[in-house]
Amino acid sequence: MGAVAIEQPVKTNRINKQRVREGVATAVRLSRQVFDATRESRVLVTLVLVAVLMLSSIGVVVSAHENRELFNTLSGLQEQRDAYQREWSQLLLEQSALSAHGRVEKLAAERFNMVVPGRQDIVLVPLMSPLAAN
Numbered sequence: 001m002g003a004v005a006i007e008q009p010v011k012t013n014r015i016n017k018q019r020v021r022e023g024v025a026t027a028v029r030l031s032r033q034v035f036d037a038t039r040e041s042r043v044l045v046t047l048v049l050v051a052v053l054m055l056s057s058i059g060v061v062v063s064a065h066e067n068r069e070l071f072n073t074l075s076g077l078q079e080q081r082d083a084y085q086r087e088w089s090q091l092l093l094e095q096s097a098l099s100a101h102g103r104v105e106k107l108a109a110e111r112f113n114m115v116v117p118g119r120q121d122i123v124l125v126p127l128m129s130p131l132a133a134n
Helices: 002-037 041-098 101-112
Strands: none
8 A cells, every 4th residue: 555655646746747848838839829920910900909998998997086086075175165155154144243233332332331422412514515615
């Protein structure tokens, strides 16, 4: 039994080496055929067209990626714009509330002891026309 176990791997090694040699020979033969075929104009044109097709497909992928990035940027900027518009609207409402006549009169009366003048305290100053000034 021991002798049979030793002979078996040797035969397998020889068979494997033979298969590798045949595979290498086939690969060399195929590569020669490919190189010979590339000398034909039809095959050369086909290879150039395949290369152009590959470059075009890579360009499409890059373009789609950039488009997605720009769309995400646009969405973020639109959200920021909407936030600024909300803040602007709130500021306009606040300004309107703070500048209301009733509030201004109340603050003037409280802080500066100002009062609305009565009819007797109002003095009208007539406007001088440009002709009267001469």
